[in-house]
Amino acid sequence: MKTFKRGLLALSCMMFASTSALAAAPTGRANPRLMGTRAIVACDAVEKSCGVASISFPAGISGLVPYGRPDVAIATMFYPSVDDAEAVLARVDAGNTAQQAVDYVFSVDPYADYRQLAVVKLKPDGTITVGQQTGAENAPQRCAVKGATFVVQANNQTTSTICAAMATGFQTATGSLPQRLLASLKAGAAVGRDNNGERSGVIRVWTSENESTFYTKVLADAVVHTSRTALKDLDVEMNRYQAGIAAPYASDLIPLDAETAKVVKNALTKAGYYTGVVDGTWNDAAEQALYDFNWNNLFFLKPTVVVNGQRKIDRPLVNSLRDADPKAFLHGAE
Structure with missing residues (x-):
């Protein structure tokens, strides 16, 4: 899978490729069969935290899908791109809304048709903006739901109703942001899953408000690789981290x-x-x-x-x- 040079995305006047360049997926040495996952991205203005929860098949999604900090969270999926994530950060720091940042990145990324990108931005005044796009060449059974403070997106799932279920699960859940993100993943599992199975996952939340920021801005961190009980393991690991490191909510x-x-x-x-x-x-x-x-x-x-x-x-x-x-x-x- 090709990548484009860092820094080029910052040049708003430059387009990378013509439409013909998108005719084939940028497979390179990557295995497209394993692409596909589901995730929720959200921020909480009261807790001053943002985070991502995702579950999929291949090991390593903890280093591929979530990207963020206490005021912005990003999920880059299907063909994930750290360049896209960093370009989004640069755009929101320059004053773009989350959707404006996503739209811009899709306009200059030559592989936009193979991306799925969700962004939630918490502004200093406490307002939250959300953004999302799914490329036309994404896997079948793809979906996305945007709420006031969250985005759910998925691809290569057993059902496209999984996004709606995850959104409802998040909105009806109680507790701190990490707990609600976990509830969203569980709600999705009640109706469907990744077509390849769900063996690996990550929940990562950043905060600027909790007393634990004296030590770390990572409020919750749970990672599971290659487990037949990945969602259950995520539950255990996230609670273990949050109980041990974070101040209580x-x-x-x-x-x-x-x-x-x-x-x-x-x-x-x-x-x-x-x-x-x-x-x-x-x-x-x-x-x-x-x-x-x-x-x-x-x-x-x-x-x-x-x-x-x-x-x-x-x-x-x-x-x-x-x-x-x-x-x-x-x-x-x-």
Whole structure:
């Protein structure tokens, strides 16, 4: 697959090729059979974060599809292009809306017919613009949905209804942006998948607001390669990262009901932090065990909190405790 020189896209007066140059796909040594994926790109003005969630067949999509930073997220697909992604960044930094940036890049990219590009831009005033284009030579069963704060796009899927399902899943989900992106992927899986199967995926979110930005602007990062349970693995890895690195969001708090209390107590018992009865109640001993676990494993302490008379706990933390190997939380030599 050919690439064009960096920097040329910045020359708005230059066109790269005639229509005849688009007659054949730029295969080069790339394998077109593996092209195809689905993704959601979104920003959150309150959280001041942007991110991408994508799942597909081949390993390596974590380095191909997502591109971004706290104020803009990009998914470059089918024949992905880092040059297109960087050109989009240059255009939005120059004042373009997301759609204007996408339209410009498609106008100068000689392989635009083989691209699928989604961009969401969070402006300093809190407004969000979205942009998307799909080239005419993209894989069959392609689709795209643009919302006020997100774009869903897909190609080479078992059904073109997958974009609508992912959009609805995102809009109806609750919690922080990483949690809603994950919910969108799950909603898509309920109606379809990549024609090649779904074995690899990535969820990556950047932020400028969370307390964790003292250490990193990556709010969530989950990568899975070549797994028959890729979506489930993404769920585990994303919650593990968000629980361990990010400061908690109020939107991620869930009620500490009896079933959740049992899950947390059971995990804390197996990890060696709790020695009491594993039941649906919550007491000082359980809270102390949770604190000790927090102190030994997390960047930010995540105790339970009482909100309007109801005790709550961080959802990514609960999910991480539920899915993790308890021995991985033990300090010291094996």
